[in-house]
Amino acid sequence: MSVRLYRVNGSHPCATVEAALELKGISYRIVELIPPLHAPVMRVLFGRRTVPAMTIDGEKISGSRAILRRLDELVPEPALLPADADQRAAVLEAEAWGDEVLQPLVRRVLWPTFRAHPEAMASFQEGGKLPPLPLPVLRLIAPGATRLEMRMNGATDATYRADLRALLTLLDRIDGWIAAGVLGAASPNAADLQIAASLRLLMCLGDLRPLIEPRPAGALALKVFPSRAGDAPTGLIPADLLPA
Numbered sequence: 001m002s003v004r005l006y007r008v009n010g011s012h013p014c015a016t017v018e019a020a021l022e023l024k025g026i027s028y029r030i031v032e033l034i035p036p037l038h039a040p041v042m043r044v045l046f047g048r049r050t051v052p053a054m055t056i057d058g059e060k061i062s063g064s065r066a067i068l069r070r071l072d073e074l075v076p077e078p079a080l081l082p083a084d085a086d087q088r089a090a091v092l093e094a095e096a097w098g099d100e101v102l103q104p105l106v107r108r109v110l111w112p113t114f115r116a117h118p119e120a121m122a123s124f125q126e127g128g129k130l131p132p133l134p135l136p137v138l139r140l141i142a143p144g145a146t147r148l149e150m151r152m153n154g155a156t157d158a159t160y161r162a163d164l165r166a167l168l169t170l171l172d173r174i175d176g177w178i179a180a181g182v183l184g185a186a187s188p189n190a191a192d193l194q195i196a197a198s199l200r201l202l203m204c205l206g207d208l209r210p211l212i213e214p215r216p217a218g219a220l221a222l223k224v225f226p227s228r229a230g231d232a233p234t235g236l237i238p239a240d241l242l243p244a
């Protein structure tokens with residue numbers, strides 16, 4: 001099987017897909033693109049502007065959830081969805097929430113933080129296939145790139161405040177799923193991979209990590225993704241915007 005993953009280094013849904021590939025022992029090649037330039041390239045190649053996308057023996061699949069479904073069909077073990085119908089429905093619901101609610105929130109928090117502190121982007125480049133941009137170049141391109149990313153992701157000063165305010169409620173929801181056994185089993189399911197990738201990226205912000213790490217949600221993120229690139233110091237997010 002010839003598998004090619006189209007990714008942006010550091011992208012959380014790309015991390016979800018890579019973790020699924022590793023779990024299933026599927027070897028793959030990486031085609032790495034630079035954000036936000038990847039969007040028009042992906043539109044041409046896949047008809048949709050987002051990563052992750054994948055070719056499997058020439059078949060094109062776009063989107064983290066669709067890719068995980070296809071990987072389960074091709075390599076059933078370990079299964080990313082439970083066999084029991086009720087449990088499966090619960091995992092699919094959590095996975096969809098992770099994709100549609102949590103994933104975009106992470107982008108709406110990250111890009112305004114990078115706009116205000118472009119130097120914080122440097123550590124997020126580690127582990128990439130492309131050479132990292134030197135700090136002066138990052139500083140030069142940051143105003144344009146972060147503005148574009150914010151527009152692409154509907155991020156504004158108002159969403160920044162609202163998303164940070166909502167964070168504890170979202171973490172409560174994740175902790176509830178862990179308590180109910182929907183998330184956090186020994187072998188990660190599709191929702192674990194989806195939600196943990198977003199949480200782990202948020203934990204790369206020093207201001208947010210202490211809010212997440214002590215909770216079951218934080219333990220889940222660190223179990224599924226023990227390490228990842230990105231280490232932003234505290235003090236980047238204004239203290240009055242942080243949830244108490």
Ligand SMILES: N[C@@H](CCC(=O)N[C@@H](CS)C(=O)NCC(=O)O)C(=O)O
Nearest residue numbers: 011013039049050051052063064152
């Ligand atoms: N939620 C979808 C989309 C992922 C997504 O939005 N990826 C971002 C990078 S993390 C992207 O490619 N954004 C480009 C754009 O919005 O044009 C998925 O999980 O596959």
